Amino acid sequence: MSLLKEYIVALKRLIIPEICPLCGKRLIAAERFICLSCYSTAPYTNQWKSRDNMMEQRFWGIVPIERAAAFLWYIEDGGYRDLIHLFKYHSQWFVAQYMGSWFATELKRCDFLDGVDLIVPIPLYITRRLSREYNQSEYIAIGISRYAKIPYCFNAVRRVVNNPSQTVLEKEFDRWGNVEGIFKVVRPEKLKSRHILLVDDVFTTGATIISCAQSIIKSCNGDVKISVATLAASQYMFGEQ
Ligand SMILES: [Zn+2]
Known part of the structure; x- marks a missing residue:
């Protein structure tokens, strides 16, 4: 943009x-x-208020995550789904930024962001980024960053494989317990010894986030902490329907 x-x-x-x-x-x-x-x-998940919440449990035994929370439930016929579609499919990047700041106001009301010193959005594959003109997760990260006064970093991680369909991803994830090779950390020195907040728009299977977190941990030889924040989470994935 x-x-x-x-x-x-x-x-x-x-x-x-x-x-x-x-x-x-x-x-x-x-x-x-x-x-x-x-x-x-708003259909708040309130996950950021409690440790060992359902989203954090998703990562247990797979990848060490400090804290994890989604902001809103992604309800198929709800107006908030349309709100997410505004920045995902209709070029309204400022909605992503607004929602990032709104999420940050809630995160700052508890200890969720304590110790976090860098915000890293999940990168898009280059062709997808070019066709959409921007990465919505970067704007969510900017929104959180501005409110929480935590810096962000957009150029340390690169997506080197175009997003496979969620079904393919899920299959791989089930079989191997991880999804390797989707992300490449190109500037590990920027991430090493930091507590990173990984930011994405919608949490579905978690496989993308797990893959990104695993790449970061590997590139930093384990000398890194990772927390996760997404704007929405599918209720279906958490058996909440
Ligand atoms: Zn209204």
């Missing part, structure tokens, strides 16, 4: 009165991006 494009989008939002993208209500001055009613009824 070029700087000029960012300015144009920001300018457009100034001229056109803001509407809550979830319920269509016109926002009042005190409301930012989402109306207070939608804000308070």
Whole structure:
């Protein structure tokens, strides 16, 4: 996303009165991006408030993860799914950034981010990044970073294999307990001895995050801590439906 494009989008939002993208209500001055009613009824997972939560348990025995949490439940027919689609498929990167900051306000209310000193978004494969023009997880990372005052790093990890379908990924994951070779750490010195928050948009099987975490740990010879934050998690994966 070029700087000029960012300015144009920001300018457009100034001229056109803001509407809550979830319920269509016109926002009042005190409301930012989402109306207070939608804000308070969001399908929060609340996973960041408790240790050994369901998401953390997903990594047990596979990869050492300090803390892990998704922000909202990804409900198939819910308005929040549309909100995620806005930045995933409709070029509205600022939604990702807004939601990242919103997540960070919750994370800062407890000890979830204690000790985290670097935010690393899960990278996209180059062709996918070019076709979408940006990596939505980078904007989520920027949102968290700005609110939590933790720096981010976008150039230490590279995705070297295009995202295989979730089914393929799952099969590999079941068979070997890991998914190797999707990510390559190109600047391990930036990650070594740090406590990294890995950021992604939606948590489904966790295989992508596990693969990325394993690459980072290997490249740092184990001298690294990793936590995980995603904006959404599929309820289906956690048997919550
Ligand atoms: Zn609303």
